[in-house]
Structure formats: C-alpha cells, structure tokens
Amino acid sequence: MLARGFQGRNVVVFGLSRTGLAVARALALGGARVVAWDDQLAAREKAAALGIPLDDPSRVVWGEVSALVLSPGVPLTHPQPHWVVDLARAAGTPVIGDIEVLGRTLSLGHAPRHVVGVTGTNGKSTTTALIGHLLAGAYGLDHVAVAGNIGRAVFDLDHVPDEALVLELSSYQLDLVKSFRPTIGAWLNITPDHIDRHGDIDGYVRAKKRMFAAMTDKDMAVVGVDDTTSAGVATELEKRKGGPKVVRVTVGTRARKGISCVDGLIHENGKAAADVRDVPSLRGAHNWQNAAVAFAVARAAGVSATDIAARIGSFPGLAHRMEEIAVVDGVRFVNDSKATNADAAAKSLAAFKRIYWIAGGRAKEGGIAPLKPLFPNVARAYLIGEAAPQFAQTLGSEVPHTLAGTLERAVARAYADARADGSGDATILLAPACASFDQFSDYEARGAAFRALALGIAHEKNGAAA
Known part of the structure; x- marks a missing residue:
C-alpha cells in the first residue's frame, strides 16, 4: 500500500519499528523523497537492508522538509520531546504520524466506504477485532481490513479495502493526527493510563479526543458512557455544531435510546437484539461493553441486527486475552x-x-x-x-x-x-x-x-x- 500526498516532497521518518518501516516504504512508493533514522543501530541496519535511505536528522536541512513522520513510541511532549521533535518544531516542520499520513492518502479519493477508528483505555483490541469479524461476515473478508495498534501497521496492508478499514488507535497515534477523519469513531472508556507520555490525565484524554476532531455531521461517534469522563465526551460531541451523530453505549442498565447490554443481552433502543452470554471469547462485563460497542459500530456501518446476532457467537477472540x-x-x-x-x-x-x-x-x-x-x-x-x-x-x-x-x-x-x-x-x-x-x-x-x-x-x- 502506498502513501499519497507527499509526491516530490522531502519527508523524514523517525523510529524504525514495524510502523516506521511500513510508512517509510509507503511514502517512497508514493513518490516522496524519504530519509529515515532511529536511535538504535540494529533498527537502522534492518531499514538499510530493506533499501530505506538513512540520514542523521541533525544533518538534515529542516527548512526543506515537508513533514516529520514520528513513530508512536517516540516521545512527542513528555517526559520531554525527543530531540528530533525539537529540530522539526524549530524549523516549523509539521510533526505527524502514520495515521495522519493515512488520512491524507484517504482524502485523495482512495477511501473505503467506512473508516472505523477504535480508541479508549481498555478493550480496544478485542473490540477492533470483533468489529472486523462482524463487517467481514457482512461484506466478505476481501473487502474489510483490520490494522493499527492491534499489531499490523496500516501501511503493511496490500491495499485499501473497498468496504471497511477498522483501526485500533492508541493515544500515542492520536497525538500525531491533524486531519485524519474516521466515518465511525468508537470510544470505549477512560481510566488513567500513559500519564508519563501525556503529562496528566487531561493530556491523555485530549490525545484520545483528537479522533473526533475532523468528524462531521455525516459521521457517527459511538461512545461508551459508563465512566464520568466518557459520558462528558459524549455530551461534548452532542453539543458540537456540525459534529458527528452520537450513539451512547452503556452496560448494566437497559437504555431506551442507544445500545445497552444487561447480563450479556445486547439491546438496541430498549429491544433485545443479540445474546453474548454463551460466547466464550466475550465473557465478563468488560467484554459486554466491547460487544455492545462493536454491535453499535456494525449497525452504523449498515449491518442488520439479525446478521450481527447470527455472527457474533462465532467470534474466536484474540490470543492471550481470555x-x-x-x-x-x-x-x-x-x-x-x-x-x-x-x-x-x-x-x-x-x-x-x-x-x-x-x-x-x-x-x-x-x-x-x-x-x-x-x-x-x-x-x-x-x-x-x-x-x-x-x-x-x-x-x-x-x-x-x-x-x-x-x-x-x-x-x-x-x-x-x-x-x-x-x-x-x-x-x-x-x-x-x-x-x-x-x-x-x-x-x-x-x-x-x-x-x-x-x-x-x-x-x-x-x-x-x-
């Protein structure tokens, strides 16, 4: 899969783990002039073996660089910005990540019908995989792809699927987006996490909320509202002029509107719609939230409640997660x-x-x-x-x-x-x-x-x- 929007431009990619290697290759395929670097010699040697051009960013003429594409694991702000971030900011060079590169690629007319972003503190991987499972059942395996923080870098995909791209998005990734726009954004929950990378809980939440920033009234936000912070996010989105439509999801109490799950029974607008009580991969109240959010996303993507109910029981779950x-x-x-x-x-x-x-x-x-x-x-x-x-x-x-x-x-x-x-x-x-x-x-x-x-x-x- 190639990255679009940077043809003929100079781009520095820093951090050469799975994500960095994938986006560096994709940018080069898209015609960008890429140089890459990593603090670790072993990572640089691996990149060189793949034919990725290397150069120390301290020798780069930053005034001629269109973007610094930063791998998610490289500190952006806390505990202090990485030195390469300081170099880019001093020159006024935008600092972005692979998900922002993806957003620009999709905006150039290569987007699937549904772009699903999944974030939150707990349950992201299970929910992302379950959404992929439900959408693949509806549209076919060849028309749906799952990537992101779940383990497969998005630019490692062979191509952009035509129906749905489902992305698990970490706070590290979302901290680096500017214009990326999912058509369906799913928010599970918030508990304190990654404070060392975001400074405090407010910084962590701000990073997560960037997923919704570019969404419009043509889009859908599915928000778990069982913690105070997440309920506040749903309210903010509901009040935002021109913002996405909001579907609230709750566990433990049947809601007359939105999606709820009580003792393993998923309800849509108060009516029973799917049963996950006997699904081994979805045991426990935390997985009921995952299932309810996935149900809401699949409905937003046009899958019937009947089809979801028939498919959800065959979800195999993820390795090493219950x-x-x-x-x-x-x-x-x-x-x-x-x-x-x-x-x-x-x-x-x-x-x-x-x-x-x-x-x-x-x-x-x-x-x-x-x-x-x-x-x-x-x-x-x-x-x-x-x-x-x-x-x-x-x-x-x-x-x-x-x-x-x-x-x-x-x-x-x-x-x-x-x-x-x-x-x-x-x-x-x-x-x-x-x-x-x-x-x-x-x-x-x-x-x-x-x-x-x-x-x-x-x-x-x-x-x-x-």
Missing part, C-alpha cells in the same frame, strides 16, 4: 497472559467463579492487593516468577496457594487440583498480573507456553481415552 484453550475432564484452561497488571487481571478473575489461578512474573506497582475483593473466586493460586514471595504475602491465609516457581509446575499442579475439584466448574486461569520479563521474552511467549502445556494435557488425555 482465550479458552481446552476443556479436559471438565476443567477449562483459559489464557489471559495479556493481563499484565492487577486491573487487567481483575476482568478475568471476575468472569469465573472457581478459579485455579496462575499468577506472578515481574511485579508492577501495587502488586495484587487491589484484587482482594475477587479472592473469594479463587480456589487456589499457583505463584510463579520473581513476584511469587510478594504475592504469597498478599494472599496470606485468605487464599490457599502454592509457590510453583515455573509455569510448567504451576499448570501441572493446578490441573491435578482442579480435576479433583469435582465442582464441574473449575477454571485454570493464567492471569499473571505481572510483566513476563523474568522468565519470558514477552506476554505472548508466556501465553504460548501456557497454551502448549494445556494442549499437551488435552492430547495426552485424548490419547489415553483412545
């Missing part, structure tokens, strides 16, 4: 390795009632103390990694626990205990509430190891039964 791996001897194995802090782990601990909980790794501030109200859901805990002794102190006498040390021992002991449980409702849950870096390269490697162990038990059981 991913059901197997059921063996009535014991459910669930991989929530993405739950790298207490707030994230709380979602899955609240979704099950008899849990054999695998937790631990490299502890984050606050540990698991905030999870104490959910301890009654835990039959026994199996503690791994550096945090095991600390977590054992927090659990104390409230929760029986085992210092398992490694994930392999934790899974084996949890399965033995859960199989002997006899309740018929036992769940072995990997929800570490920790970073993975003491024993694994990342949360994905940790989740993959858990999946392999669970499937190994399933295969062994099936082989014995045969």
